[in-house]
Amino acid sequence: MSMDSQKFETQAVRAQTGKTQFREHSTPLYLTSGFVFDDSEEMRAAFAEEKQRDLYSRYSNPNTSEFVDKICKLEGAEDGFAFATGMAAVYATFAALLNAGDHMISCRSVFGATHALFTKYFPKWDIETSYFPVNQIDIIESLIQPNTKIIYAESPTNPGVDVLDLELLGKIAKKHKLLLIIDNCFATPYLQNPIKFGADLVIHSATKLIDGQGRVLGGVTVGSRELIREIYLFSRVTGPAMSPFNAWVLSKSLETLAVRTDRHCENALKLAEFLESHPKINWVKYPFLKSHPQYEVAKKQMKLGGNIVAFEVNGGVQGGKMFFDSIKMCSLSANLGDSRTIVTHPASTTHAKLAVEDKQAVGITDGMVRCSVGLEHVDDIIKDIEQALERV
Ligand SMILES: *Cc1c(COP(=O)(O)O)cnc(C)c1O
Numbered sequence: 001m002s003m004d005s006q007k008f009e010t011q012a013v014r015a016q017t018g019k020t021q022f023r024e025h026s027t028p029l030y031l032t033s034g035f036v037f038d039d040s041e042e043m044r045a046a047f048a049e050e051k052q053r054d055l056y057s058r059y060s061n062p063n064t065s066e067f068v069d070k071i072c073k074l075e076g077a078e079d080g081f082a083f084a085t086g087m088a089a090v091y092a093t094f095a096a097l098l099n100a101g102d103h104m105i106s107c108r109s110v111f112g113a114t115h116a117l118f119t120k121y122f123p124k125w126d127i128e129t130s131y132f133p134v135n136q137i138d139i140i141e142s143l144i145q146p147n148t149k150i151i152y153a154e155s156p157t158n159p160g161v162d163v164l165d166l167e168l169l170g171k172i173a174k175k176h177k178l179l180l181i182i183d184n185c186f187a188t189p190y191l192q193n194p195i196k197f198g199a200d201l202v203i204h205s206a207t208k209l210i211d212g213q214g215r216v217l218g219g220v221t222v223g224s225r226e227l228i229r230e231i232y233l234f235s236r237v238t239g240p241a242m243s244p245f246n247a248w249v250l251s252k253s254l255e256t257l258a259v260r261t262d263r264h265c266e267n268a269l270k271l272a273e274f275l276e277s278h279p280k281i282n283w284v285k286y287p288f289l290k291s292h293p294q295y296e297v298a299k300k301q302m303k304l305g306g307n308i309v310a311f312e313v314n315g316g317v318q319g320g321k322m323f324f325d326s327i328k329m330c331s332l333s334a335n336l337g338d339s340r341t342i343v344t345h346p347a348s349t350t351h352a353k354l355a356v357e358d359k360q361a362v363g364i365t366d367g368m369v370r371c372s373v374g375l376e377h378v379d380d381i382i383k384d385i386e387q388a389l390e391r392v
Contacts, residue, residue, distance in 0.1 A: 081235055109362045180194075190303065316367050323369065324343065324388075
């Protein structure tokens, strides 16, 4: 059976580094900074890249290679590189591909640190970003300049859980010969494969559902061999590589990604349906609720709706505060994609630094709650949220 004909779940479990002389069943942890050579000729050939092998763990390591190979198989990508964090992946990807004077177009609803990178740091190198609102993909073409290189987006978005039409983005990018880069963190490779819709590169923060248990940080970029080569060369020199330990943890995590994500999504949909009929909730957003403005697009490009539910409680800031202070079991934390359900108040935490109009532009209201639905029994998740809503 050829590996490439295997199903997602099988690849996630079976794609593995070759065994050592000990014939271990599970891939061991290769905690080594460097690798040795038999003679000077072997060393020369390795450094000249005439032979593919590990030299130094800033470049590659058996654990990081196993993790990257798996993500490539799961995303349908040719090649990839693994980073210490999701932000290292975002930063190195752009830094490797953009030059001073380049321009890019991005959806306004991007991860907070990515927004800071685009607006605070890239202008230092004369790299400008034009934003389009999440519901106005149609204005992208009007933002294209002669120096535009990249279209960038996340879907579903954070924290608004909006969905962007990846097929449409792919068509626009292709028509104008621009690179399309998608941060696929919220969907995971299990729910959505942007390369199928025309993305050139896909970025993940592996810290979230890929790890799935709130333990380690990690990031990865996968896509065309040619672009990854540029990203690899930049990263080899600048040193943002993922540690072998984290790669080992994350590769094991991928073995259970499909079963975990199925349950996350089942729980999230049940919670979203519960909230939709609750009198103290103004609105609920979840990609697989029929009431979601991009429900049809979500159904087209996602296998299931993901684990993030956004909703607004009655009573503005005060209502939000009462809700959070009444939560008993769920965790008050800023992370997401953990086995433990997490509730976050974007307006006062992750997105507190945004100007009022920026908050409005990405749909953050004072009473908005972002819930990362975990793997506890859904009845207990709903019970906790229900009792907190009674206090609002
Ligand atoms: C968390 C996150 C990142 C950054 O990842 P880190 O691993 O925290 O650096 C980037 N994009 C999205 C959509 C995220 O949720």
